[in-house]
Amino acid sequence: MRNYTPLDRVVMEMDKAVRTVFASPPVTERPNPADARGDAELNEEERRRVAGLMRVNHAGEVSAQALYQGQALTAKLAEVRGKMERAALEENDHLAWCEQRLGDLGSHTSVLNPLWYAGSFALGALAGLAGDKWSLGFVAETERQVVKHLEEHLERLPPQDHKSRAVLEQMKEDEGHHATTALKAGGAELPEPVKQTMRLTSKVMTKTAYYL
Numbered sequence: 001m002r003n004y005t006p007l008d009r010v011v012m013e014m015d016k017a018v019r020t021v022f023a024s025p026p027v028t029e030r031p032n033p034a035d036a037r038g039d040a041e042l043n044e045e046e047r048r049r050v051a052g053l054m055r056v057n058h059a060g061e062v063s064a065q066a067l068y069q070g071q072a073l074t075a076k077l078a079e080v081r082g083k084m085e086r087a088a089l090e091e092n093d094h095l096a097w098c099e100q101r102l103g104d105l106g107s108h109t110s111v112l113n114p115l116w117y118a119g120s121f122a123l124g125a126l127a128g129l130a131g132d133k134w135s136l137g138f139v140a141e142t143e144r145q146v147v148k149h150l151e152e153h154l155e156r157l158p159p160q161d162h163k164s165r166a167v168l169e170q171m172k173e174d175e176g177h178h179a180t181t182a183l184k185a186g187g188a189e190l191p192e193p194v195k196q197t198m199r200l201t202s203k204v205m206t207k208t209a210y211y212l
């Protein structure tokens with residue numbers, strides 16, 4: 001592997017950030033789970049509700065990207081980076097699937113995405129600085145909280161919306177795996193106050209991104 005100068009790294013990170021927020025970052029070989037499902041009749045209230053939920057999930061995926069990238073920047077072990085690489089790539093799938101669903105619903109992604117990205121990148125980098133076991137623990141806890149969110153969202157989806165359901169179900173499965181991967185790679189259990197702060201932060205984000 002070649003050695004990058006600090007300036008190389010800054011440019012590379014900015015490229016990733018711009019791609020995540022404004023364009024399409026690279027995805028895996030997996031098809032969009034929504035493609036296999038038929039379209040459903042949604043009334044205006046339902047369409048808005050689903051769009052709000054999918055916008056929250058999309059914003060969450062932008063944050064997940066930033067978190068992984070911030071962490072990769074400061075992670076000490078190359079092994080840790082490698083292990084989390086597939087997870088980061090799968091987050092790009094989630095990002096693309098949510099964005100496509102939002103487009104199908106005639107809606108838009110969160111206008112605050114650059115803000116979510118910047119905040120999460122800083123958090124990821126900080127967690128990485130604290131050491132690999134903490135940063136992996138941070139990932140594991142984030143993923144666990146996302147799984148809980150997705151469960152709530154699955155309940156709030158109109159029952160006939162099989163497309164959104166297929167996307168969220170696959171995401172839920174993936175996030176569960178990401179949590180396990182992070183723990184197996186050596187992630188530590190975070191102190192309860194940290195977990196609580198994370199829950200609070202994500203509450204602010206989810207409430208805002210539903211509308212904006």
Ligand SMILES: [Fe+2]
Pocket residue numbers: 061064090091094171175
């Ligand atoms: Fe994800």
Ligand SMILES: [Fe+2]
Pocket residue numbers: 064087091143174175178
């Ligand atoms: Fe994930």
